[in-house]
Every structure is written in structure tokens, then in C-alpha cells.
Amino acid sequence: MDFLQIKNKVLESVNCALDKVGETDVFVDAIISANKVFVVGSGRSKLIIESFAQRLKHLGLDVNIVGEILQPPASKADLLIVASGSGESVFPVSIAQKAKKIGMKIVLITAERNSSIGKISDLIICIPASSKAAYPKKITGFQPLGSLFEQCLLIFCDIAAIIIQKTKNIPSETLFENHANLE
Numbered sequence: 750m751d752f753l754q755i756k757n758k759v760l761e762s763v764n765c766a767l768d769k770v771g772e773t774d775v776f777v778d779a780i781i782s783a784n785k786v787f788v789v790g791s792g793r794s795k796l797i798i799e800s801f802a803q804r805l806k807h808l809g810l811d812v813n814i815v816g817e818i819l820q821p822p823a824s825k826a827d828l829l830i831v832a833s834g835s836g837e838s839v840f841p842v843s844i845a846q847k848a849k850k851i852g853m854k855i856v857l858i859t860a861e862r863n864s865s866i867g868k869i870s871d872l873i874i875c876i877p878a879s880s881k882a883a884y885p886k887k888i889t890g891f892q893p894l895g896s897l898f899e900q901c902l903l904i905f906c907d908i909a910a911i912i913i914q915k916t917k918n919i920p921s922e923t924l925f926e927n928h929a930n931l932e
Contacts, residue, residue, distance in 0.1 A: 758891065759900070766901045769877050773905075776874055777912050779856055780805070783828035787853075789815040789844045790832035793899045798832035798858075801906035807924040808913055815844050825852030833857065834878070834898040836864020845869055858905070860898045876901045 750758075780786055786805060790798040805812040813820050815829075823829070829848040833841045836859045845866045848855055857870040860878045867873050878898035914924075 762892070762897055763900050763904065766877050766897060767904060770874060770901070770905060772872060772874060773909060773912065775872055776856060777909055777916065779828055779854060779872060780810070780830075780909070780913060781916065783854070784811070784824065784826035785821065786810055786812040786828050786830065787815050787820075787823055787848075788812065788830045788832070789841050791838040791840055793895065794832040794834060794838075794902060797899060797903045797906065798830065800903070801830075801832075801910065804907070804910040805913070807927045808910065808917070808919055809923060809927055810913075816840075823848065823851050823853055827851075827853050829853050829855045831855065831857045831866055831870070832859075832902055833864070833866055834860045834895040836861045836866040842866055858902060860895070874905070876905065 786802070788798045788802045789795075799814055802812045802814050829845065831841045831845050836842075836857060842865050845855055845857070846869065849869045854872075855866075855870045856872045856874065857864075857866045858874040858876065859867060860876055861867065862873050862875045876898055878901060879895060913919075914921075
């Protein structure tokens with residue numbers, strides 16, 4: 750296979766998976782109505798959910814990355830967004846359990862609805878893709894490991910950010926004003 754064939758196959762699989770994702774409006778409403786938003790993930794999912802946190806910050810929301818030195822305290826008025834393909838990664842499981850004790854609302858974005866984090870989440874956004882929890886029994890598609898999940902996670906989060914921007918009528922200039930300038 751050459752680059753164009755693989756690109757077309759990747760884009761087709763991303764489209765197919767994202768067409769099956771639901772509850773986007775509930776997800777956006779949870780973000781908009783939260784006092785503060787916290788995000789957590791591991792591995793590549795962590796990188797992607799942190800980029801979503803950055804975009805939410807550009808939109809003017811109070812958003813924090815769990816584990817950062819400047820992280821404020823959380824309360825029951827806050828939202829935790831967990832990105833975990835398997836829903837079983839140790840650090841996100843631990844943080845979700847702590848968030849549940851605090852009384853926070855928990856949203857899990859995952860490929861595995863019936864997971865440890867899924868069992869304690871208030872909302873599950875399920876992206877139908879392979880995860881490490883499926884290995885080696887249920888690997889689907891041609892991409893390695895959790896690539897399809899991670900690609901869909903990035904695009905899903907970007908679309909959610911656009912919906913938030915449009916819902917709150919936030920002009921693009923505001924995003925530029927909130928963008929880092931010491932870089």
C-alpha cells in the first residue's frame with residue numbers, strides 16, 4: 750500500500766467511528782455548566798486530552814490538568830474528563846475514584862464502555878475502536894494499537910471545542926487573546 754491508499758483507509762475508518770459517537774450535546778453542556786474542568790489521561794490519550802484542555806483555556810474556560818503543580822482544589826461543582834481507550838489505566842482510574850468521592854461529575858471518553866472508570870462515570874462517550882483492553886482478542890481495523898481511538902479522540906475534542914465556541918458566541922479574536930504569547 751502507498752501513502753494515499755493508507756490515508757484514505759485511515760480517514761474512512763475515522764469517519765465511520767465518529768459517525769457512531771453520541772451524546773456530544775450532553776458532553777458540551779457538562780463542560781459549559783461546570784465551575785472548573787479537570788482533565789486526565791495516560792500515554793497518547795493524555796497528550797490529546799491536554800491539547801483539548803489548552804483549547805478550552807483559549808475559549809476562556811477554567812480548565813486544569815490533573816497532576817500539574819498549579820492545579821487548584823476540585824469540588825462537587827467541577828467536571829473531570831477522563832480520556833482512556835481501555836478505561837483501565839491505573840492513574841486515571843485512581844483519579845476518577847477520588848473525583849467520585851469529592852462528588853465531581855465524571856465524563857469518560859473511551860473505547861471500552863464496561864470498564865472500571867465507566868462503572869463510576871456519569872457520562873460515557875464511547876468511540877468504537879480497538880483499545881489495549883481488547884488485545885489480543887478483539888483487535889479490529891488495520892491501524893496499530895489504539896491509533897484509531899486516539900485519532901477520533903483528537904477530532905471529537907476539536908469538534909466539541911467548536912460547538913462550545915459557537916454555543917457561547919465566542920469570537921475567534923478571543924481565542925487569540927487567550928493564546929500563549931511567551932513562546
